[in-house]
Amino acid sequence: MELFNFGGATAILEHRGVRMLMDPWLDDGIFHGSWVHFPPLSAHVEDVGRLDYIYISHIHEDHCSLGTLERLDRNAVVLVMGRKPNFVVDFLIRNKLGFRDICVIPPRSPMELQPGLVVDMVEPDPSDAMASAIDSALVLRWDEYVIFNANDCQPHPAMIEYVRSAYGRPDLAMLPYSGGSGYPSCYVNLSDEEKRAERDRIRSMRGEAFIETVKALDPKRVMPFADQYAIAGSRAALNEFVAHPTTPAAMRGPIERAGLTDRLLLVNSGQRFDFETGRYQPEAPYRNYTDEERQAWLDSVTANYRYDHEKFEFGSGVPLERLVRQARARLWDYQEANSIYPDWTLVLDSPEMAQVFLVPMGSAEVTSASREQTVEGHFLRIGAPRTLMIMMLLGHVSWNIADAALFLDYERVPNHYDPVVYFLVNLLRV
Incomplete structure (x- = not known):
């Protein structure tokens, strides 16, 4: 052999x-x-x-x-x-x-x-x-x-x-x-x-x-x-x-x-x-x-390498907030069906946005907040360019792959890995 x-x-x-x-x-x-x-x-x-x-x-x-x-x-x-x-x-x-x-x-x-x-x-x-x-x-x-x-x-x-x-x-x-x-x-x-x-x-x-x-x-x-x-x-x-x-x-x-x-x-x-x-x-x-x-x-x-999301931009008419709410509703259906409610809040943040989206994992709601607003309790902030954020919400790019590609910027408080949270993030798509 x-x-x-x-x-x-x-x-x-x-x-x-x-x-x-x-x-x-x-x-x-x-x-x-x-x-x-x-x-x-x-x-x-x-x-x-x-x-x-x-x-x-x-x-x-x-x-x-x-x-x-x-x-x-x-x-x-x-x-x-x-x-x-x-x-x-x-x-x-x-x-x-x-x-x-x-x-x-x-x-x-x-x-x-x-x-x-x-x-x-x-x-x-x-x-x-x-x-x-x-x-x-x-x-x-x-x-x-x-x-x-x-x-x-x-x-x-x-x-x-x-x-x-x-x-x-x-x-x-x-x-x-x-x-x-x-x-x-x-x-x-x-x-x-x-x-x-x-x-x-x-x-x-x-x-x-x-x-x-x-x-x-x-x-x-x-x-x-x-x-x-x-x-x-x-x-x-x-x-x-x-x-x-x-x-x-x-x-x-x-x-x-x-x-x-x-x-x-x-x-x-x-x-x-x-x-x-x-x-x-x-x-x-x-x-x-x-x-x-x-x-x-x-x-x-690799000096000339460009990522897929760097090759174009979605126009301002693409409804990012609507995509976030639709994706959250779909994820909530999964959470309720499986009784999974982590005590974490997702913070979706793109530098092109004036505000961030707060997605508590224990409720179905989605709210907007200023980037400077203090988030109470455990939270995971995920930062990505707007085009990439839209691609992930549409399911064209998986959150897991974007993570492995080092495309995302995170802030995690406390700095503790909860595998359930990261699994659920991968289901956040329309």
Whole structure:
């Protein structure tokens, strides 16, 4: 068996002439113009070639890019975890991509696709509402090899127990080592010094979680996977504060301190690893990058990047207040149906507006207030250009993606993360 790495969560597993591509993203400028690959790619979509299978873990563009999928082998079968609604299946059908088949595999229901190749899917942590709605993890038993790809799913005890009990010790675990979020980069209630401290705290916490997962799964090899990108364009300066490390090589320190150095697998973009021989082709050490090198690279290649919402403006006749009220009414219907009433107030703020909108999460009302007015109790202020705010309210840009793209400015009081609030924000659309 061989693994060919592209970068991010995109790689090909090849065994006995059968080729499976995982989470295709090979074009830059996803997430409405914000995300580019970093470390830079040394292999591109032209290098993919023939495919038998394509696994897509979830709908986010860094795992399911239309610009990449349009250029892949249509003879491939797409593998997707079963769920309702199934955003990936809907996406593939809506875009008429015409792959040979879409194979929907229910979680924890192993399916033998061909002799010697068993594919299984595992659901995310149910306590993570956003991940539970969209994400999946992959387990392969391919002849004598067991591969576990968690992609963006933070492994949880039930997931780890299932993989170990059903499949034993993985030959390779491909594990997340960080995550994409606007915190702390976009939080204006934090000073730059506080942002750096929070960045370092989160990186340390993620590193500890990575090591705990390695110890629990006990794989023969572990590959820090996914989460390899940088923000281009006018918000690029915020890369300094992002909580995800510059490269997967950041896991070397935690791995060494845990005495697990012999298990760490780092594969350059465009490099192949042979499981049987343990050799790389081409033979080359892993190329690490510093934060300063990342910024210099961004300065050289992304100066002309423009985000979708920077390319035009909605006229003054577009009724922003009406959209806010309609979106709030729709969200309130969901809250009442599910009895969810967080003790927070959303403050929607665009610099072009004379006033802000106050959206208490415990009532159906929407009020206007001056930007200087004091907001009582817990509140989350979300700032965005007017055009972007309208695009989010219309559902053309999701709040979650705008967050990952670092498009939004936040003020959070108190500075406490409530996942329910952020989940509900994603439903604030007409």
